[in-house]
Amino acid sequence: MKGVTGTEGSVNPKFALKKKDFSILVAQAELFNCEVLCQLLKQQGYNVVGKAVEMEDTLQQIRVKRPECVILESEISGQQSVDALRQAQDDNKRTKFILYTSKPDMRLMATALQMGFFGFLYAKDGLEELYKCFQTIDNGGYYYSPGFLTLLKNYGMNILTEDKKQQLNKLSKREKEILRLVSDGHTGGEIADRLSISYRTLANHKTNIAQKLDLESCRHLTRYGVGVRDYLQ
Template identity: 75%
Template sequence: MNSSNENQKPAAPSFSIRRKDFSILVAQSELFTCEVLCQLLKQQGYNVVGKAVELEDTLQQIRVKQPQCVILESEISGRRSVDIVQQVRSDNERTKFILYTSKPDLKLVANAMQQGFYGFLYANDGLDELYKCFQTISTGGYYYSSGFLLLLKNYGMNVINEETKRQLSRLSSRETEILRLVADGNPGHEIADQLHISYRTLANHKTNIAQKLGLDSCRHLARFGIGVRDYL
């Protein structure tokens, strides 16, 4: 987290959440960065209940302390980040995750945006973005920092809205796979061969996918799939 502005000690925004009651676990891959961020949050009155620089320690502290928020750096867990969130959420619905990234893995980012992260921050964001993120996720919302959105734009990615996320969550793993193949431009007979299913079975899958996505016809699957390709 970029803390260069902290030299002037700017006042953090005034939020409705009670900072001392908002418990936070900071999980960063570098010890120095982790320590600095913890201290800055404590100075602003937040309840920092722990810090971690290794994956297993992060998981253990989440289980024991059950913080309301985890600032999870993508570099600490790589593509396991989504698995971690799903594992924790099965036992603890209270904890909300913020993904913090300095070396973007676009597949990870896309999966995280679909699977349980509430906040998204980029390494160059200032602390004001983090404070805004806390406020938003504490009320059940989703927060994308300006730096994170610019990062996605530079890589040609778009942020899908919550309704689209809900639509995609209705699909089974097989249906998601089929939509991905359709979005990639594969013809029907090749998809059926690749998945070892009949063309009729594929047609039934497409019909079900279109219904779950609220599309008028299977003909719209390709266009829809292209728009959400990074999230499949």
């Protein structure tokens, strides 16, 4: 795991958990980094049940070993990380995913923030942050490391509140597409032409979107859409 050496011996006692009962699968693109992280975690007493450097192997090990946690590096498969999460969740509801990124892809991260990832870490974070992440997700919470939050801020992105996540999850794929086009400043006519639908159908979609988002009227769609644009995949 790049950028995390040097802090492996400084675990705060308040973040202690039953390490032997917390099974971990490490999935990273580079074999050396994967081996190093596995060894560091084992030295700290964590139950590392497997490692993988390819997505197919990662999914197979999740199905067979059913780990409590998967540290999934976004670079191992890019956008397929999200697809892997969907597939793994269908196979095993108990596994919790931590997304680790060293080469941030804003579109991927925006999608991941809407999905079922429980933890988010950036390469420049120390191992202390990973240990805190373990404790937090083991207790049912979500963890965003300081490095990851800074990364989002630098790119002008914000983390959605749980309420907004739930609201966006109510929208269909087509409704999200319409909201994104509205937030990009396209007129009703342009959107209708682009999606090959009638203006009346578009108006009905907008009304439904506003209702699902608890907005007073369609006039508020643009402002709302701008605030969540990066998450409208």
